[in-house]
Amino acid sequence: MKRRGLRPFVLRRLWQVVPVLFGIAALNFLILQLAPGDVVDVLAGEAGAATPEYMAQLRAAFGLDRPLPVQFLHYLGNLATLDLGFSFRLNMPVLGLIMTRLPATLLLMTSALAIAVVAGSLLGVLAATRVGSWADTALSWFVLLTYAVPTFWLGLMAIVLFSAGLGWLPSGGMYTVGAGHGALAMIGDVALHLILPAVTLSTFYMAVYARLVRSSMLELYGADFIRTARAKGAGEWRITLVHAFRNALLPMVTMLAYQSASLLSGAVLVETVFSWPGLGRLAYEAIRTRDLNLLLGILFFSSVVVVLVNLLVDLLYVLIDPRVDPAGRRA
Amino acid sequence: MSASAQPGLLWRLSVNRSAAGGAVLLALILALAIIGPLLWPGDPWEMAAPPMLWPGEDMANPLGTDVMGRDLAAGLVSGARVSLMIGLVSTLIAAGIGTLFGALGGFYGGSVDAVLMRVTELFQTVPSFVLAVVLVAVFRPSVATAVLAIGIVSWPATARLVRAQFLLLREREFVLAGETIGMGTPRLILTQILPNALPPVIAMSTLTIAHAIQTEAALSFLGLGDPNVMSWGTIIGGGREQLAEAWYVCGLPGIAVVVTVLAFNLLGEGLNDALNPHLQRR
Numbered sequence: 178m179k180r181r182g183l184r185p186f187v188l189r190r191l192w193q194v195v196p197v198l199f200g201i202a203a204l205n206f207l208i209l210q211l212a213p214g215d216v217v218d219v220l221a222g223e224a225g226a227a228t229p230e231y232m233a234q235l236r237a238a239f240g241l242d243r244p245l246p247v248q249f250l251h252y253l254g255n256l257a258t259l260d261l262g263f264s265f266r267l268n269m270p271v272l273g274l275i276m277t278r279l280p281a282t283l284l285l286m287t288s289a290l291a292i293a294v295v296a297g298s299l300l301g302v303l304a305a306t307r308v309g310s311w312a313d314t315a316l317s318w319f320v321l322l323t324y325a326v327p328t329f330w331l332g333l334m335a336i337v338l339f340s341a342g343l344g345w346l347p348s349g350g351m352y353t354v355g356a357g358h359g360a361l362a363m364i365g366d367v368a369l370h371l372i373l374p375a376v377t378l379s380t381f382y383m384a385v386y387a388r389l390v391r392s393s394m395l396e397l398y399g400a401d402f403i404r405t406a407r408a409k410g411a412g413e414w415r416i417t418l419v420h421a422f423r424n425a426l427l428p429m430v431t432m433l434a435y436q437s438a439s440l441l442s443g444a445v446l447v448e449t450v451f452s453w454p455g456l457g458r459l460a461y462e463a464i465r466t467r468d469l470n471l472l473l474g475i476l477f478f479s480s481v482v483v484v485l486v487n488l489l490v491d492l493l494y495v496l497i498d499p500r501v502d503p504a505g506r507r508a
Numbered sequence: 509m510s511a512s513a514q515p516g517l518l519w520r521l522s523v524n525r526s527a528a529g530g531a532v533l534l535a536l537i538l539a540l541a542i543i544g545p546l547l548w549p550g551d552p553w554e555m556a557a558p559p560m561l562w563p564g565e566d567m568a569n570p571l572g573t574d575v576m577g578r579d580l581a582a583g584l585v586s587g588a589r590v591s592l593m594i595g596l597v598s599t600l601i602a603a604g605i606g607t608l609f610g611a612l613g614g615f616y617g618g619s620v621d622a623v624l625m626r627v628t629e630l631f632q633t634v635p636s637f638v639l640a641v642v643l644v645a646v647f648r649p650s651v652a653t654a655v656l657a658i659g660i661v662s663w664p665a666t667a668r669l670v671r672a673q674f675l676l677l678r679e680r681e682f683v684l685a686g687e688t689i690g691m692g693t694p695r696l697i698l699t700q701i702l703p704n705a706l707p708p709v710i711a712m713s714t715l716t717i718a719h720a721i722q723t724e725a726a727l728s729f730l731g732l733g734d735p736n737v738m739s740w741g742t743i744i745g746g747g748r749e750q751l752a753e754a755w756y757v758c759g760l761p762g763i764a765v766v767v768t769v770l771a772f773n774l775l776g777e778g779l780n781d782a783l784n785p786h787l788q789r790r
Contacts, residue, residue, distance in 0.1 A: 196626065197629070197630060197633060200626065200627070200630040201630065201633070201634060204630065204634065208642060208643065208646055211646075211647075212646045212647070213646075213647070213648075321770065321773070321774075322766070322770070324769075324773055325718070325765075325766045325767075325769040325770040325773055326762075326766050326769075327722050327725055327726060327762065327765055327766075327769075329726055329729055329744075330725075330744060330758070330762035330765065330766075333744070333751060333755075333758050333762070334755075334758075334759065334762065336751060337751060337752070337755040337758075337759075341751065341752035341755070438632065438633060438634065438635045438636065439635070439636070439637075441635040441638065442635040442636055442637030442638055443637075445635075445637060445638060445641070446637070446726055446729075446730075449730060460638065460641065461730060463645075464641065464645055464730055464731060464732060465731070467645070469642075469645060469646055472641070472642050472645055472646075473642060475638065476634070476635075476638050476639060476642045479634075479635050479638055480633055480634045480635065483633050483634070483635060484633060487633070
């Protein structure tokens with residue numbers, strides 16, 4: 178085992194994060210510079226949401242009379258101290274706003290991911306063990322359709338069917354307003370509100386994972402170690418679950434890293450549809466009120482979240498696959 | 509992919525079921541976008557009939573009307589034109605940026621490649637839809653900003669593909685031969701490597717169009733569409749308030765998006781299979 182190499186790997190991987198964060202900051206700064214009006218107009222929100230005195234103070238603080246590199250350094254300094262500025266529309270620091278909304282988004286994302294992984298694996302294994310059957314064909318149609326359906330529209334149609342039509346599930350929000358609850362009832366209430374948005378967000382990834390698991394299972398069925406297991410008399414179930422599926426999980430973990438960014442993008446739309454009080458809903462409110470600084474803050478913060486998730490997935494990969502050599506360089 | 513493979517390409521495409529299906533769907537949508545304005549000549553923004561008329565209730569407005577009494581058929585036709593146009597132009601932008609980055613990185617390698625790939629990675633790290641939202645919001649919603657924003661967030665996949673192609677092709681004999689007879693770098697890239705690197709880029713661009721159309725719909729659904737242009741996302745966004753009473757207002761344009769995206773996905777997959785006969789379907 179290569180556990181010995183774990184610490185240098187973590188350190189090197191952490192060090193690699195620095196240029197990415199720098200790049201994200203530079204991108205944000207570039208957008209600020211290119212925006213119509215000067216930086217402070219953007220930062221303070223439009224249409225005089227801030228007082229003129231504050232604008233003048235902000236201009237001086239930001240050093241708009243100084244050369245661009247100095248301004249950029251100043252901006253970097255702000256970001257490094259997690260100072261994302263102030264939202265005049267909502268009258269709160271941007272970081273505080275984001276932090277109050279982050280848990281809801283993380284809950285939605287992890288639930289959606291869990292549903293996608295579990296259901297996607299089931300579908301993929303099912304299709305792989307019955308290649309060419311009606312179940313396999315049905316899965317390929319499901320994948321095809323799911324790739325084409327816009328998530329937000331799927332959510333709207335789910336509301337039409339399950340909330341307005343059948344009345345089974347709440348159409349939006351995270352809690353039932355005004356109901357007094359015990360802790361247990363409250364968890365149940367949130368879970369009930371979570372079902373539709375989480376399933377909606379998960380559908381696309383479910384299709385991706387189902388396809389991925391199906392193809393890697395099929396590849397693995399031809400592998401030598403599967404043949405050996407079969408020769409030793411292992412049952413089909415044991416071969417499928419213990420030998421093939423376990424190995425099919427690895428590409429899924431890789432995919433996870435690729436998709437954290439897209440999952441966050443999807444959350445913005447799903448939260449808007451279901452009034453889920455997370456980052457995405459906050460972004461929608463920021464669009465509505467043209468609160469550009471808040472929007473930029475959300476962009477920066479969500480990028481940082483993606484970087485951190487990728488870091489975690491890399492670590493996870495080293496931990497679950499002993500063949501990955503953390504000390505090795507890129508092949 | 510040599511020139512002699514060209515006659516076979518159309519044949520391979522026509523026997524490929526997904527490519528053929530995609531082409532047929534796409535032809536239908538194109539026909540709708542082109543002759544639709546003749547069938548439903550009204551301004552999609554104008555009140556044409558009583559509001560919330562259900563589809564089929566009055567054949568003058570076959571697909572019904574929305575909450576403002578605007579004809580949905582006219583709206584869908586307008587949406588088809590907007591979606592196809594924005595999808596196509598933003599993909600051209602994405603393909604342009606992606607090809608430039610990928611070609612330079614793949615051809616020169618070394619530090620040029622390292623820098624360009626860092627930038628590509630950066631754009632893959634930032635949640636692309638959030639970036640598109642920020643770009644459109646900062647530069648005011650319009651068709652031009654939507655096209656630019658979608659183009660700017662959609663190029664990294666193309667860049668990686670072109671880079672991989674260039675890495676393979678630059679070592680091939682015909683490129684070395686070109687270099688030996690004294691071709692300059694621009695000529696080598698443009699006339700020798702690029703034409704051979706393009707087929708998979710075209711297949712991928714078809715998929716990029718599909719994604720761009722979805723992104724456009726999502727942007728205008730959030731209210732970030734051009735305020736003067738009726739697109740599918742605009743209709744869906746406008747119909748949200750009456751979702752329970754008149755779901756078809758959201759439903760129909762959504763189906764239009766699904767069909768269009770499906771058409772491009774099928775076509776792209778078919779192109780991929782036809783252009784890479786070695787790669788059997790996974």
